[in-house]
Amino acid sequence: MKTRYKIVLIGLMLLVTGTIIISCASTKDKYTAVTDVEEEFKFEKSGAQLWGEVCNRCHLAPSPADYNDTDWETISLHMKVRANLTEKEIKKIEAFLKSAN
Amino acid sequence: MKKLFTTIVVIGLVHISYGQTYNNFKIDSIVSQQYKPSKTQFMIRGYGHTGLNFTNTEGERESSYVGSAFAPIFLFKHSDRLMFEAELEFGLENNELEIGLEYADVMYVLNKNMTVRAGKFLLPFGTFMERLHPAWINRLPTRPLGFGHDGIAPASGIGVELRGAFDLGGSKLNYAVYSTNGPRLKDGTEEPEEAGMLMFQNFEDNNTSKAFGGRIGLLPFADSSTEIGFSTYSTSKVGAADSNYENVGAFLYAIDFAFIKQIPALGGFIDIKGQYNNSDIDDATYTEVHEDGDEEEYTFDNKSNSLYTQLSYRPTMASSDFMKKLEFVVRYSNLNTPEGAEWEEQSDQYAFGLNYWLTWRSVIKIAYQTTDSVGGHDGGGTTNNFFVHWAIGF
Numbered sequence: 001m002k003t004r005y006k007i008v009l010i011g012l013m014l015l016v017t018g019t020i021i022i023s024c025a026s027t028k029d030k031y032t033a034v035t036d037v038e039e040e041f042k043f044e045k046s047g048a049q050l051w052g053e054v055c056n057r058c059h060l061a062p063s064p065a066d067y068n069d070t071d072w073e074t075i076s077l078h079m080k081v082r083a084n085l086t087e088k089e090i091k092k093i094e095a096f097l098k099s100a101n
Numbered sequence: 102m103k104k105l106f107t108t109i110v111v112i113g114l115v116h117i118s119y120g121q122t123y124n125n126f127k128i129d130s131i132v133s134q135q136y137k138p139s140k141t142q143f144m145i146r147g148y149g150h151t152g153l154n155f156t157n158t159e160g161e162r163e164s165s166y167v168g169s170a171f172a173p174i175f176l177f178k179h180s181d182r183l184m185f186e187a188e189l190e191f192g193l194e195n196n197e198l199e200i201g202l203e204y205a206d207v208m209y210v211l212n213k214n215m216t217v218r219a220g221k222f223l224l225p226f227g228t229f230m231e232r233l234h235p236a237w238i239n240r241l242p243t244r245p246l247g248f249g250h251d252g253i254a255p256a257s258g259i260g261v262e263l264r265g266a267f268d269l270g271g272s273k274l275n276y277a278v279y280s281t282n283g284p285r286l287k288d289g290t291e292e293p294e295e296a297g298m299l300m301f302q303n304f305e306d307n308n309t310s311k312a313f314g315g316r317i318g319l320l321p322f323a324d325s326s327t328e329i330g331f332s333t334y335s336t337s338k339v340g341a342a343d344s345n346y347e348n349v350g351a352f353l354y355a356i357d358f359a360f361i362k363q364i365p366a367l368g369g370f371i372d373i374k375g376q377y378n379n380s381d382i383d384d385a386t387y388t389e390v391h392e393d394g395d396e397e398e399y400t401f402d403n404k405s406n407s408l409y410t411q412l413s414y415r416p417t418m419a420s421s422d423f424m425k426k427l428e429f430v431v432r433y434s435n436l437n438t439p440e441g442a443e444w445e446e447q448s449d450q451y452a453f454g455l456n457y458w459l460t461w462r463s464v465i466k467i468a469y470q471t472t473d474s475v476g477g478h479d480g481g482g483t484t485n486n487f488f489v490h491w492a493i494g495f
Contacts, residue, residue, distance in 0.1 A: 015315065050325075053324050053325045057328070057359065057361050058232045059237070059461070059462070060458065060462070061461060073181075077178055077181070081184075081210075081216050082231075084225075084266050084318065086273055087214075
Protein backbone atom coordinates (compact mmCIF):
# COMPACT_ATOMS: atom_id res chain seq x y z
CA MET A 1 0.00 0.00 0.00
CA LYS A 2 2.90 2.35 0.77
CA THR A 3 4.25 1.97 -2.77
CA ARG A 4 0.88 2.72 -4.33
CA TYR A 5 0.45 5.70 -2.01
CA LYS A 6 3.82 7.07 -3.17
CA ILE A 7 2.95 6.48 -6.82
CA VAL A 8 -0.37 8.32 -6.40
CA LEU A 9 1.34 11.14 -4.54
CA ILE A 10 4.07 11.56 -7.17
CA GLY A 11 1.51 11.33 -9.96
CA LEU A 12 -0.68 13.99 -8.39
CA MET A 13 2.31 16.26 -7.76
CA LEU A 14 3.34 15.97 -11.40
CA LEU A 15 -0.23 16.68 -12.47
CA VAL A 16 -0.45 19.75 -10.24
CA THR A 17 2.92 21.07 -11.38
CA GLY A 18 2.09 20.53 -15.03
CA THR A 19 -1.33 22.10 -14.67
CA ILE A 20 0.06 25.16 -12.91
CA ILE A 21 2.70 25.64 -15.60
CA ILE A 22 0.20 25.25 -18.43
CA SER A 23 -2.55 27.36 -16.89
CA CYS A 24 -0.19 30.17 -15.88
CA ALA A 25 1.62 30.13 -19.21
CA SER A 26 -1.53 30.21 -21.30
CA THR A 27 -2.58 33.78 -20.65
CA LYS A 28 -4.67 35.31 -23.37
CA ASP A 29 -2.16 38.05 -24.17
CA LYS A 30 0.44 35.58 -25.30
CA TYR A 31 -1.72 33.85 -27.86
CA THR A 32 -0.80 34.47 -31.45
CA ALA A 33 -3.67 36.37 -32.98
CA VAL A 34 -5.56 34.42 -35.58
CA THR A 35 -5.55 35.82 -39.05
CA ASP A 36 -8.68 37.21 -40.67
CA VAL A 37 -8.94 34.13 -42.88
CA GLU A 38 -8.76 31.82 -39.87
CA GLU A 39 -11.31 33.96 -38.03
CA GLU A 40 -13.67 33.69 -40.96
CA PHE A 41 -13.65 29.91 -40.85
CA LYS A 42 -13.53 29.58 -37.09
CA PHE A 43 -16.56 27.75 -35.77
CA GLU A 44 -17.75 28.89 -32.37
CA LYS A 45 -20.73 27.51 -30.55
CA SER A 46 -23.34 29.95 -29.33
CA GLY A 47 -24.29 30.32 -25.69
CA ALA A 48 -27.69 28.82 -26.48
CA GLN A 49 -26.06 25.71 -27.96
CA LEU A 50 -23.76 25.31 -24.97
CA TRP A 51 -26.68 25.86 -22.58
CA GLY A 52 -28.48 22.94 -24.26
CA GLU A 53 -25.44 20.67 -24.28
CA VAL A 54 -23.57 21.45 -21.08
CA CYS A 55 -26.38 21.91 -18.52
CA ASN A 56 -28.07 18.69 -19.65
CA ARG A 57 -25.00 16.70 -18.69
CA CYS A 58 -26.29 16.65 -15.11
CA HIS A 59 -29.76 18.24 -14.98
CA LEU A 60 -32.37 19.64 -17.31
CA ALA A 61 -31.33 22.93 -18.90
CA PRO A 62 -32.63 25.80 -16.73
CA SER A 63 -35.20 28.34 -17.86
CA PRO A 64 -33.46 31.72 -18.31
CA ALA A 65 -36.53 33.50 -16.94
CA ASP A 66 -36.27 31.89 -13.51
CA TYR A 67 -33.49 34.19 -12.29
CA ASN A 68 -32.40 37.75 -12.95
CA ASP A 69 -29.03 38.84 -14.35
CA THR A 70 -27.41 39.24 -10.94
CA ASP A 71 -28.56 35.79 -9.83
CA TRP A 72 -27.24 34.20 -13.03
CA GLU A 73 -23.81 35.70 -12.32
CA THR A 74 -23.75 34.05 -8.89
CA ILE A 75 -25.11 30.75 -10.20
CA SER A 76 -22.62 30.74 -13.09
CA LEU A 77 -19.63 31.07 -10.77
CA HIS A 78 -21.03 28.30 -8.58
CA MET A 79 -21.66 25.99 -11.55
CA LYS A 80 -18.30 26.70 -13.19
CA VAL A 81 -16.60 25.23 -10.13
CA ARG A 82 -19.14 22.54 -9.23
CA ALA A 83 -19.31 21.04 -12.72
CA ASN A 84 -15.72 21.93 -13.67
CA LEU A 85 -16.69 23.88 -16.80
CA THR A 86 -14.28 25.77 -19.02
CA GLU A 87 -14.29 29.55 -18.82
CA LYS A 88 -15.47 29.83 -22.40
CA GLU A 89 -18.43 27.54 -21.73
CA ILE A 90 -19.64 29.34 -18.63
CA LYS A 91 -19.13 32.86 -20.04
CA LYS A 92 -21.18 32.05 -23.12
CA ILE A 93 -23.91 30.27 -21.17
CA GLU A 94 -24.13 33.16 -18.69
CA ALA A 95 -24.37 35.68 -21.52
CA PHE A 96 -27.15 33.67 -23.14
CA LEU A 97 -29.12 33.28 -19.90
CA LYS A 98 -28.86 37.02 -19.20
CA SER A 99 -29.94 37.90 -22.71
CA ALA A 100 -32.91 35.53 -22.70
CA ASN A 101 -34.40 36.09 -19.26
CA MET B 102 -77.83 61.33 2.57
CA LYS B 103 -77.01 63.00 -0.77
CA LYS B 104 -74.57 65.33 0.97
CA LEU B 105 -72.87 62.41 2.68
CA PHE B 106 -72.59 60.49 -0.61
CA THR B 107 -71.17 63.55 -2.41
CA THR B 108 -68.64 64.10 0.40
CA ILE B 109 -67.43 60.46 0.21
CA VAL B 110 -67.07 60.67 -3.62
CA VAL B 111 -65.12 63.95 -3.36
CA ILE B 112 -62.79 62.57 -0.66
CA GLY B 113 -62.29 59.42 -2.73
CA LEU B 114 -61.40 61.35 -5.90
CA VAL B 115 -59.01 63.64 -4.04
CA HIS B 116 -57.35 60.60 -2.48
CA ILE B 117 -56.93 58.86 -5.85
CA SER B 118 -55.59 61.94 -7.59
CA TYR B 119 -53.13 62.56 -4.74
CA GLY B 120 -52.04 58.96 -4.96
CA GLN B 121 -51.40 59.31 -8.72
CA THR B 122 -49.12 62.30 -8.25
CA TYR B 123 -47.04 60.43 -5.67
CA ASN B 124 -45.20 58.43 -8.33
CA ASN B 125 -43.00 61.04 -9.90
CA PHE B 126 -39.91 60.39 -11.95
CA LYS B 127 -37.59 62.18 -9.56
CA ILE B 128 -38.40 59.90 -6.64
CA ASP B 129 -38.42 56.81 -8.88
CA SER B 130 -34.88 57.45 -10.04
CA ILE B 131 -33.72 57.81 -6.43
CA VAL B 132 -35.43 54.55 -5.48
CA SER B 133 -33.93 52.67 -8.44
CA GLN B 134 -30.48 53.97 -7.51
CA GLN B 135 -30.92 52.47 -4.06
CA TYR B 136 -31.71 49.04 -5.55
CA LYS B 137 -28.84 48.93 -8.02
CA PRO B 138 -27.30 45.47 -7.62
CA SER B 139 -24.16 45.39 -5.54
CA LYS B 140 -21.03 43.44 -6.42
CA THR B 141 -21.44 41.30 -3.33
CA GLN B 142 -24.25 38.84 -3.88
CA PHE B 143 -26.01 36.41 -1.59
CA MET B 144 -28.33 33.65 -2.77
CA ILE B 145 -30.12 30.76 -1.20
CA ARG B 146 -30.60 27.84 -3.54
CA GLY B 147 -30.98 24.15 -2.78
CA TYR B 148 -33.51 21.39 -3.01
CA GLY B 149 -36.05 19.38 -1.10
CA HIS B 150 -38.04 16.22 -1.55
CA THR B 151 -40.79 14.21 0.04
CA GLY B 152 -42.71 11.07 -0.78
CA LEU B 153 -44.29 7.76 0.05
CA ASN B 154 -42.30 4.53 0.43
CA PHE B 155 -43.59 0.95 0.36
CA THR B 156 -41.20 -1.82 1.44
CA ASN B 157 -41.62 -5.58 1.32
CA THR B 158 -38.75 -7.53 2.88
CA GLU B 159 -39.33 -11.27 2.70
CA GLY B 160 -43.08 -10.79 3.28
CA GLU B 161 -42.71 -8.14 5.98
CA ARG B 162 -44.50 -5.06 4.70
CA GLU B 163 -44.04 -1.43 5.64
CA SER B 164 -45.31 1.80 4.23
CA SER B 165 -44.53 5.31 5.32
CA TYR B 166 -44.64 8.88 4.16
CA VAL B 167 -41.04 9.97 4.29
CA GLY B 168 -40.17 13.31 5.80
CA SER B 169 -39.47 16.30 3.68
CA ALA B 170 -35.73 16.52 3.30
CA PHE B 171 -34.60 20.11 2.93
CA ALA B 172 -31.13 21.08 1.73
CA PRO B 173 -30.55 24.82 1.43
CA ILE B 174 -27.40 25.97 -0.37
CA PHE B 175 -25.95 29.34 0.62
CA LEU B 176 -23.91 31.19 -1.97
CA PHE B 177 -21.97 34.31 -1.00
CA LYS B 178 -20.32 35.86 -4.06
CA HIS B 179 -17.77 38.38 -2.86
CA SER B 180 -16.37 39.19 -6.30
CA ASP B 181 -16.10 37.61 -9.73
CA ARG B 182 -13.35 35.38 -8.34
CA LEU B 183 -14.19 34.77 -4.71
CA MET B 184 -17.15 32.84 -3.38
CA PHE B 185 -18.22 30.99 -0.24
CA GLU B 186 -20.68 28.12 -0.60
CA ALA B 187 -22.33 25.93 2.02
CA GLU B 188 -25.06 23.32 2.03
CA LEU B 189 -27.04 22.18 5.01
CA GLU B 190 -29.08 18.99 5.03
CA PHE B 191 -32.17 18.59 7.17
CA GLY B 192 -33.75 15.17 7.15
CA LEU B 193 -36.18 13.16 9.23
CA GLU B 194 -34.83 9.71 10.05
CA ASN B 195 -35.68 7.27 12.84
CA ASN B 196 -38.16 9.75 14.33
CA GLU B 197 -35.44 12.34 14.72
CA LEU B 198 -34.41 15.47 12.88
CA GLU B 199 -30.94 14.98 11.47
CA ILE B 200 -28.89 17.98 10.45
CA GLY B 201 -25.72 17.75 8.43
CA LEU B 202 -23.23 20.08 6.84
CA GLU B 203 -22.83 18.66 3.35
CA TYR B 204 -20.16 21.16 2.40
CA ALA B 205 -18.85 24.58 3.41
CA ASP B 206 -15.93 25.92 1.46
CA VAL B 207 -14.36 29.06 0.13
CA MET B 208 -13.24 29.14 -3.49
CA TYR B 209 -11.03 31.50 -5.42
CA VAL B 210 -10.59 31.55 -9.20
CA LEU B 211 -6.81 31.80 -9.73
CA ASN B 212 -7.00 31.95 -13.51
CA LYS B 213 -9.23 30.67 -16.30
CA ASN B 214 -7.93 27.12 -15.84
CA MET B 215 -7.55 26.89 -12.10
CA THR B 216 -9.67 27.38 -9.00
CA VAL B 217 -8.62 26.69 -5.44
CA ARG B 218 -11.10 25.51 -2.80
CA ALA B 219 -10.60 25.03 0.91
CA GLY B 220 -12.91 23.78 3.62
CA LYS B 221 -15.36 20.89 3.50
CA PHE B 222 -16.16 20.09 -0.10
CA LEU B 223 -17.75 17.33 -2.15
CA LEU B 224 -15.02 15.04 -3.42
CA PRO B 225 -14.64 14.42 -7.12
CA PHE B 226 -14.44 10.68 -6.63
CA GLY B 227 -16.41 9.70 -9.71
CA THR B 228 -19.33 11.95 -10.51
CA PHE B 229 -22.34 10.61 -8.64
CA MET B 230 -21.78 12.12 -5.21
CA GLU B 231 -20.34 15.38 -6.47
CA ARG B 232 -22.76 16.17 -9.28
CA LEU B 233 -25.70 13.79 -9.42
CA HIS B 234 -26.88 12.95 -5.90
CA PRO B 235 -29.28 15.89 -5.20
CA ALA B 236 -32.86 14.64 -5.28
CA TRP B 237 -33.94 16.91 -8.14
CA ILE B 238 -30.98 15.72 -10.28
CA ASN B 239 -30.91 12.02 -9.35
CA ARG B 240 -33.39 10.35 -11.70
CA LEU B 241 -34.44 7.78 -9.08
CA PRO B 242 -35.58 8.26 -5.47
CA THR B 243 -32.66 6.20 -4.13
CA ARG B 244 -28.90 6.19 -4.50
CA PRO B 245 -27.13 3.22 -6.07
CA LEU B 246 -25.67 0.57 -3.76
CA GLY B 247 -22.36 1.56 -2.19
CA PHE B 248 -22.90 5.29 -2.69
CA GLY B 249 -23.84 7.83 -0.07
CA HIS B 250 -22.71 8.75 3.39
CA ASP B 251 -22.21 5.12 4.44
CA GLY B 252 -20.91 3.91 1.11
CA ILE B 253 -17.53 2.46 0.26
CA ALA B 254 -16.56 5.62 -1.65
CA PRO B 255 -15.85 9.03 -0.13
CA ALA B 256 -18.51 11.72 -0.54
CA SER B 257 -16.87 14.75 1.02
CA GLY B 258 -13.73 15.73 2.87
CA ILE B 259 -12.06 18.57 4.70
CA GLY B 260 -8.95 19.95 3.05
CA VAL B 261 -7.78 21.90 0.04
CA GLU B 262 -8.35 21.35 -3.67
CA LEU B 263 -7.20 22.64 -7.04
CA ARG B 264 -9.55 22.17 -9.97
CA GLY B 265 -10.24 23.47 -13.42
CA ALA B 266 -10.82 22.70 -17.06
CA PHE B 267 -9.05 23.12 -20.38
CA ASP B 268 -10.55 23.66 -23.79
CA LEU B 269 -8.59 21.48 -26.21
CA GLY B 270 -10.16 22.91 -29.32
CA GLY B 271 -13.32 20.83 -29.34
CA SER B 272 -12.43 18.25 -26.73
CA LYS B 273 -12.32 19.30 -23.09
CA LEU B 274 -10.30 18.11 -20.15
CA ASN B 275 -11.19 18.75 -16.54
CA TYR B 276 -9.14 17.91 -13.49
CA ALA B 277 -9.22 18.09 -9.70
CA VAL B 278 -6.51 17.29 -7.18
CA TYR B 279 -6.96 17.52 -3.45
CA SER B 280 -5.64 16.69 -0.03
CA THR B 281 -7.99 15.97 2.88
CA ASN B 282 -7.90 14.59 6.40
CA GLY B 283 -8.72 11.22 4.87
CA PRO B 284 -10.86 8.48 6.37
CA ARG B 285 -10.52 6.83 9.75
CA LEU B 286 -10.65 3.10 10.27
CA LYS B 287 -13.38 1.54 12.37
CA ASP B 288 -11.38 -0.85 14.54
CA GLY B 289 -14.42 -2.53 16.04
CA THR B 290 -14.13 -0.96 19.50
CA GLU B 291 -17.45 0.88 19.24
CA GLU B 292 -19.19 -1.08 16.50
CA PRO B 293 -17.70 -4.60 16.29
CA GLU B 294 -19.91 -5.49 13.33
CA GLU B 295 -18.24 -2.72 11.28
CA ALA B 296 -14.58 -3.53 12.08
CA GLY B 297 -12.44 -2.79 9.04
CA MET B 298 -14.80 -0.25 7.44
CA LEU B 299 -13.64 3.22 6.52
CA MET B 300 -15.44 6.20 8.01
CA PHE B 301 -15.05 9.17 5.69
CA GLN B 302 -16.56 11.69 8.12
CA ASN B 303 -13.19 12.53 9.66
CA PHE B 304 -13.58 16.10 10.89
CA GLU B 305 -10.45 16.04 13.06
CA ASP B 306 -7.66 13.90 11.66
CA ASN B 307 -6.84 10.89 13.82
CA ASN B 308 -3.24 10.76 12.57
CA THR B 309 -0.65 12.89 10.78
CA SER B 310 -1.09 11.29 7.38
CA LYS B 311 -3.27 13.06 4.81
CA ALA B 312 -5.27 11.56 1.98
CA PHE B 313 -4.45 12.61 -1.58
CA GLY B 314 -6.73 12.18 -4.51
CA GLY B 315 -7.83 13.50 -7.81
CA ARG B 316 -9.94 13.04 -10.90
CA ILE B 317 -9.32 13.55 -14.59
CA GLY B 318 -12.31 13.84 -16.89
CA LEU B 319 -12.10 13.84 -20.67
CA LEU B 320 -14.90 15.02 -22.95
CA PRO B 321 -13.59 13.84 -26.31
CA PHE B 322 -16.37 15.27 -28.50
CA ALA B 323 -17.18 18.91 -29.18
CA ASP B 324 -20.86 18.46 -28.25
CA SER B 325 -19.91 17.52 -24.64
CA SER B 326 -22.08 14.42 -24.98
CA THR B 327 -19.51 11.98 -23.62
CA GLU B 328 -17.33 12.11 -20.52
CA ILE B 329 -14.93 9.49 -19.24
CA GLY B 330 -13.37 10.00 -15.82
CA PHE B 331 -10.78 8.33 -13.65
CA SER B 332 -10.47 9.10 -9.93
CA THR B 333 -8.09 7.97 -7.26
CA TYR B 334 -7.90 8.43 -3.50
CA SER B 335 -5.05 7.19 -1.36
CA THR B 336 -3.80 7.46 2.21
CA SER B 337 -0.95 5.70 3.99
CA LYS B 338 -2.61 5.78 7.41
CA VAL B 339 -6.25 5.40 8.37
CA GLY B 340 -5.89 4.16 11.96
CA ALA B 341 -5.64 6.33 15.05
CA ALA B 342 -2.16 7.56 15.98
CA ASP B 343 -0.29 5.21 18.36
CA SER B 344 -2.83 2.44 17.85
CA ASN B 345 -2.23 -1.01 16.34
CA TYR B 346 -4.01 0.18 13.22
CA GLU B 347 -2.06 3.40 12.62
CA ASN B 348 -0.14 2.09 9.62
CA VAL B 349 -3.11 0.59 7.83
CA GLY B 350 -3.34 2.30 4.44
CA ALA B 351 -6.09 2.52 1.84
CA PHE B 352 -6.19 2.91 -1.92
CA LEU B 353 -9.41 3.61 -3.79
CA TYR B 354 -10.17 4.30 -7.41
CA ALA B 355 -13.23 4.95 -9.54
CA ILE B 356 -14.04 4.97 -13.23
CA ASP B 357 -17.04 6.94 -14.45
CA PHE B 358 -18.78 7.32 -17.77
CA ALA B 359 -21.56 9.53 -19.09
CA PHE B 360 -23.28 9.92 -22.45
CA ILE B 361 -26.10 12.43 -22.86
CA LYS B 362 -27.42 13.41 -26.26
CA GLN B 363 -30.63 14.27 -28.05
CA ILE B 364 -30.92 11.74 -30.85
CA PRO B 365 -33.53 12.70 -33.48
CA ALA B 366 -33.89 9.10 -34.66
CA LEU B 367 -35.01 8.14 -31.15
CA GLY B 368 -37.12 11.26 -30.71
CA GLY B 369 -35.50 12.43 -27.49
CA PHE B 370 -32.69 12.54 -24.99
CA ILE B 371 -30.70 9.44 -24.14
CA ASP B 372 -28.79 9.63 -20.86
CA ILE B 373 -26.39 6.83 -19.91
CA LYS B 374 -24.34 7.05 -16.76
CA GLY B 375 -22.16 4.66 -14.84
CA GLN B 376 -19.51 4.45 -12.16
CA TYR B 377 -17.33 1.71 -10.74
CA ASN B 378 -15.71 2.11 -7.29
CA ASN B 379 -12.96 -0.07 -5.89
CA SER B 380 -11.61 0.06 -2.34
CA ASP B 381 -8.50 -1.76 -1.11
CA ILE B 382 -7.60 -1.42 2.59
CA ASP B 383 -4.52 -3.04 4.13
CA ASP B 384 -5.31 -6.24 5.98
CA ALA B 385 -5.40 -5.97 9.76
CA THR B 386 -6.36 -8.18 12.68
CA TYR B 387 -9.60 -7.41 14.48
CA THR B 388 -11.10 -8.86 17.64
CA GLU B 389 -14.51 -10.46 17.90
CA VAL B 390 -16.03 -10.81 21.38
CA HIS B 391 -18.42 -13.75 21.67
CA GLU B 392 -21.50 -13.82 23.90
CA ASP B 393 -19.68 -15.91 26.50
CA GLY B 394 -16.94 -13.27 26.73
CA ASP B 395 -14.32 -15.19 24.77
CA GLU B 396 -12.28 -13.14 22.33
CA GLU B 397 -11.32 -14.33 18.89
CA GLU B 398 -8.97 -12.60 16.48
CA TYR B 399 -9.73 -12.64 12.79
CA THR B 400 -8.60 -11.01 9.59
CA PHE B 401 -9.85 -10.79 6.02
CA ASP B 402 -8.89 -9.51 2.59
CA ASN B 403 -10.32 -5.99 2.91
CA LYS B 404 -11.40 -5.28 -0.66
CA SER B 405 -14.78 -3.86 -1.72
CA ASN B 406 -16.32 -2.67 -4.94
CA SER B 407 -19.54 -1.20 -6.21
CA LEU B 408 -20.98 -0.41 -9.60
CA TYR B 409 -23.96 1.32 -11.11
CA THR B 410 -25.17 1.83 -14.64
CA GLN B 411 -28.23 3.89 -15.48
CA LEU B 412 -30.14 4.52 -18.68
CA SER B 413 -32.84 7.14 -19.02
CA TYR B 414 -34.88 8.39 -21.97
CA ARG B 415 -36.92 11.56 -22.35
CA PRO B 416 -39.10 11.76 -25.48
CA THR B 417 -38.53 15.50 -25.85
CA MET B 418 -39.36 15.46 -29.57
CA ALA B 419 -42.80 13.89 -29.10
CA SER B 420 -45.79 15.80 -30.41
CA SER B 421 -47.69 15.52 -27.13
CA ASP B 422 -46.78 17.99 -24.39
CA PHE B 423 -47.52 15.31 -21.80
CA MET B 424 -45.12 12.83 -23.39
CA LYS B 425 -42.37 15.45 -23.60
CA LYS B 426 -42.36 15.74 -19.84
CA LEU B 427 -42.01 12.01 -19.20
CA GLU B 428 -38.79 10.20 -18.48
CA PHE B 429 -38.16 6.45 -18.34
CA VAL B 430 -35.28 5.23 -16.15
CA VAL B 431 -33.65 1.90 -15.46
CA ARG B 432 -30.65 1.34 -13.18
CA TYR B 433 -28.57 -1.64 -12.12
CA SER B 434 -26.25 -1.46 -9.12
CA ASN B 435 -24.07 -3.94 -7.33
CA LEU B 436 -22.11 -3.98 -4.06
CA ASN B 437 -19.50 -6.46 -2.85
CA THR B 438 -17.89 -6.04 0.55
CA PRO B 439 -15.07 -8.24 1.94
CA GLU B 440 -15.61 -11.93 2.44
CA GLY B 441 -14.97 -12.81 6.07
CA ALA B 442 -15.83 -9.35 7.42
CA GLU B 443 -18.74 -8.89 9.83
CA TRP B 444 -20.21 -6.54 7.20
CA GLU B 445 -19.78 -8.98 4.34
CA GLU B 446 -22.40 -8.38 1.70
CA GLN B 447 -23.09 -9.20 -1.93
CA SER B 448 -26.04 -7.28 -3.30
CA ASP B 449 -27.63 -6.73 -6.68
CA GLN B 450 -30.27 -4.10 -7.26
CA TYR B 451 -32.54 -3.25 -10.18
CA ALA B 452 -34.59 -0.04 -10.23
CA PHE B 453 -37.19 1.07 -12.77
CA GLY B 454 -38.60 4.58 -12.75
CA LEU B 455 -41.12 6.78 -14.48
CA ASN B 456 -40.65 10.52 -13.98
CA TYR B 457 -42.88 13.44 -14.83
CA TRP B 458 -41.07 16.78 -15.08
CA LEU B 459 -43.36 19.60 -13.94
CA THR B 460 -40.59 22.10 -14.69
CA TRP B 461 -36.87 21.79 -15.35
CA ARG B 462 -36.27 21.59 -11.59
CA SER B 463 -39.36 19.88 -10.23
CA VAL B 464 -40.06 16.20 -10.80
CA ILE B 465 -42.49 13.54 -9.64
CA LYS B 466 -40.76 10.17 -9.49
CA ILE B 467 -42.52 6.80 -9.44
CA ALA B 468 -40.14 3.88 -9.04
CA TYR B 469 -39.96 0.17 -8.32
CA GLN B 470 -36.77 -1.30 -6.91
CA THR B 471 -35.77 -4.84 -6.05
CA THR B 472 -32.61 -5.77 -4.11
CA ASP B 473 -31.17 -9.25 -3.61
CA SER B 474 -28.60 -9.45 -0.81
CA VAL B 475 -26.46 -12.08 0.81
CA GLY B 476 -25.07 -11.01 4.20
CA GLY B 477 -25.16 -7.41 5.30
CA HIS B 478 -26.63 -5.82 8.42
CA ASP B 479 -30.10 -7.18 7.70
CA GLY B 480 -28.91 -10.71 7.04
CA GLY B 481 -29.75 -10.60 3.35
CA GLY B 482 -32.82 -11.65 1.40
CA THR B 483 -34.95 -9.90 -1.16
CA THR B 484 -36.33 -6.44 -0.59
CA ASN B 485 -38.85 -4.84 -2.92
CA ASN B 486 -39.59 -1.14 -2.77
CA PHE B 487 -42.13 1.12 -4.41
CA PHE B 488 -41.64 4.88 -4.25
CA VAL B 489 -43.67 7.94 -5.13
CA HIS B 490 -41.49 10.99 -4.59
CA TRP B 491 -41.64 14.67 -5.41
CA ALA B 492 -38.34 16.54 -5.65
CA ILE B 493 -37.82 20.21 -6.26
CA GLY B 494 -34.72 22.31 -6.80
CA PHE B 495 -34.79 26.02 -6.06
